[in-house]
Amino acid sequence: MRMSEGVEWALHSCLNLTWVESGEAVTATRLAAFYGLPAAYLNKQLQALARAGILSSTSGPKGGFRLAREPERITLLDVVTAIEGPEEAFRCDEILRRGPGGKEGVDYRTTCLISRAMGAAELAWRQELAARTIADLKADVERGFPHTPQATRNRFANARS
Amino acid sequence: MRMSEGVEWALHSCLNLTWVESGEAVTATRLAAFYGLPAAYLNKQLQALARAGILSSTSGPKGGFRLAREPERITLLDVVTAIEGPEEAFRCDEILRRGPGGKEGVDYRTTCLISRAMGAAELAWRQELAARTIADLKADVERGFPHTPQATRNRFANARS
DNA sequence: GCCAGCATACTCGGATAGATTATGTCCGAGTTAGTTTGG
DNA sequence: CCAAACTAACTCGGACATAATCTATCCGAGTATGCTGGC
Numbered sequence: 001m002r003m004s005e006g007v008e009w010a011l012h013s014c015l016n017l018t019w020v021e022s023g024e025a026v027t028a029t030r031l032a033a034f035y036g037l038p039a040a041y042l043n044k045q046l047q048a049l050a051r052a053g054i055l056s057s058t059s060g061p062k063g064g065f066r067l068a069r070e071p072e073r074i075t076l077l078d079v080v081t082a083i084e085g086p087e088e089a090f091r092c093d094e095i096l097r098r099g100p101g102g103k104e105g106v107d108y109r110t111t112c113l114i115s116r117a118m119g120a121a122e123l124a125w126r127q128e129l130a131a132r133t134i135a136d137l138k139a140d141v142e143r144g145f146p147h148t149p150q151a152t153r154n155r156f157a158n159a160r161s
Numbered sequence: 162m163r164m165s166e167g168v169e170w171a172l173h174s175c176l177n178l179t180w181v182e183s184g185e186a187v188t189a190t191r192l193a194a195f196y197g198l199p200a201a202y203l204n205k206q207l208q209a210l211a212r213a214g215i216l217s218s219t220s221g222p223k224g225g226f227r228l229a230r231e232p233e234r235i236t237l238l239d240v241v242t243a244i245e246g247p248e249e250a251f252r253c254d255e256i257l258r259r260g261p262g263g264k265e266g267v268d269y270r271t272t273c274l275i276s277r278a279m280g281a282a283e284l285a286w287r288q289e290l291a292a293r294t295i296a297d298l299k300a301d302v303e304r305g306f307p308h309t310p311q312a313t314r315n316r317f318a319n320a321r322s
Numbered sequence: 323g324c325c326a327g328c329a330t331a332c333t334c335g336g337a338t339a340g341a342t343t344a345t346g347t348c349c350g351a352g353t354t355a356g357t358t359t360g361g
Numbered sequence: 362c363c364a365a366a367c368t369a370a371c372t373c374g375g376a377c378a379t380a381a382t383c384t385a386t387c388c389g390a391g392t393a394t395g396c397t398g399g400c
Contacts, residue, residue, distance in 0.1 A: 002382085003162045003250045004344070011275045012256060027372065035256040041346055047374065060353035063372045076278060089164045089250070095173060095196040100312045113301050114172045117237060121289035128282035140274050151261045163343085165383070188333065202385055208335065221392035224333045328397080338387075345380070350373105357368075 006045040007083045009037060011137075013046065014054070014079060018071050018138045019152040025064030030156060045083060052082035071135035077126055079134075090118040167206040168244045170198060172298075174207065175215070175240060179232050179299045180313040186225030191317060206244060213243035232296035238287055240295075251279040 013031045020026055028043035046065050049055040056068040067074070092115035094108035109115050141148055174192050181187055189204035207226050210216040217229040228235070253276035255269035270276050302309055 001162060001164045001245045001250050002248075002252065002344090005252070005254060006345090007251065007279075008254060008256060008275070011279075015275070025372095029372090034260055036259045037256070038346065040348075043373070044346090044375090050373090057373060058353085059351090059372050059374085061355055061371050063353075065373090076282070084162045087163075089162050090168065091163065091166070093166055093169060095169060095198070098197045099195055100316045101308075113298055113305070114169070114176070117293050117298065118168075118172075118290075121237070121286050124289045125282050125286035128285045129279075132278050137274055137278065144274070147262075155261045163383090167384090186333095190333090199385060201387075204334070205336090205385090211334090218334060219392085220333045220335090220390090222330095222332050222394055224392075226334090323400105325400085326398095328395105330396090331392105331394085333390105333392080335388105335390080337389095339385085341382100341384070343380105343382075346378085348375105348377075350375090352374095353370105353372080355368105355370085357366105359364105359366085361362105361364085 001089055003080075004083055006041075006048075007080055009035075009042055010045050010049055010079050010083050011076065013042070013065075014049070014067065014071075014074065014134050015137055015141070016152055016156075017055075017065065017067050018134060019149045020066075020156060021153070023066070025058050025062065025066045026156060027064040031065070034155060049079065049082050052078065054078055054082055067134075071138055072133055074134040075130045076132050076134075076137075077129035080129060088119070088122055090115075090122060092118070162250055164241075165244055167202075167209075168241055170196075170203055171206050171210055171240050171244050172237070174203070174226075175210070175228065175232075175235065175295050176298055176302070177313055177317075178216075178226070178228050179295060180310045181227075181317060182314070184227070186219050186223065186227045187317060188225040192226070195316060210240065210243050213239065215239055215243055228295075232299055233294055235295040236291045237293050237295075238290035241290060249280070249283055251276075251283060253279070 012035065016031065016034060017026060028046050029039045031037075031046070032039035032042040046055060046057070050057045050065065050068075053068055054074055055065045057063070057065050092109045092112060094112070094115075096102055096108045096112050097104070097106070109119075173196065177192065177195060178187060189207055190200045192198075192207070193200035193203040207216060207218070211218045211226065211229075214229055215235055216226045218224070218226050253270045253273060255273070255276075257263055257269045257273050258265070258267070270280075
């Protein structure tokens with residue numbers, strides 16, 4: 001049960017995008033250069049964010065990615081779901097059906113108490129993620145590290161590769 | 162981020178083991194036959210549970226697996242950790258170190274606010290899992306399906322392959 | 323009849339292949355900016 | 362001088378290899394059982 005490392009990249013990239021001049025797009029190459037990541041693979045993750053409606057993409061010169069909506073309306077769960085997909089980590093294969101007294105028309109994902117308990121735990125996880133937005137993180141970072149916004153803009157301006 | 166299906170098998174097997182006569186060991190083959198699972202692969206999962214101290218194993222004739230301690234002292238988190246390993250789903254690779262202002266001696270797993278937020282969500286998940294024991298599930302199942310304990314014993318007695 | 327020794331069958335345990343998913347890379351379709359050319 | 366069309370470079374987007382992990386299988390080490398033979 002390992003989460004794709006693309007989640008970490010996507011979250012940092014979204015956060016960085018909150019600090020660029022409004023309306024300016026940033027290319028996948030520059031976002032990747034920020035942390036020394038493989039550009040083509042980060043591009044793949046950003047595509048997933050664009051498909052999920054979190055980012056908007058523009059082709060051609062002066063193209064790139066930008067946030068598709070306000071950071072207040074982007075939760076951590078949105079980003080995780082965009083990268084990892086919507087299916088749950090614990091998938092109930094309904095093995096009870098093959099046990100004694102297993103019926104055919106029963107949905108064991110809701111009947112099996114093991115499935116229910118695992119689902120409840122996963123729901124708690126999702127609720128925690130849904131309660132925090134990119135804007136929350138942005139505010140927390142700016143409180144703890146006031147120079148970060150300017151440093152981010154500078155790096156994007158200088159590393160113009 | 163998909164969890165191994167061995168977790169589902171392990172949880173059901175632990176629950177079934179609470180219903181066998183006390184002191185009697187059940188072989189991996191019979192536990193597998195219960196749901197039509199591949200015996201050798203289930204054996205592998207049960208080995209992991211034994212290494213984690215959840216089950217105790219006995220070789221030779223009349224050998225097999227049994228619970229190593231009372232069901233009240235086995236949490237869902239214990240089982241999940243035994244199968245999936247102790248590492249977290251979201252692993253912070255500390256990519257901030259390669260960004261602007263990245264220091265060498267800093268532990269970004271505790272400094273990076275993204276890592277902290279993801280860790281908090283995962284903690285909520287773990288707390289939910291740690292709060293439920295195999296004994297809880299056993300009691301809930303017996304309340305909702307009173308015939309299950311006897312049906313389980315019967316199946317173990319009959320399917321003597 | 324009783325006990326010690328032994329052969330036997332059975333179980334776990336780890337080492338070994340195959341399948342699926344995640345990771346990483348590459349090139350083409352589309353688009354915008356800048357340039358050029360004609361009026 | 363201005364405008365329109367064209368060229369060219371740049372970007373995303375998805376198709377294509379590679380690596381890691383999960384899934385599945387097999388055979389050997391060890392052990393308790395039941396039998397055999399002797400006392």
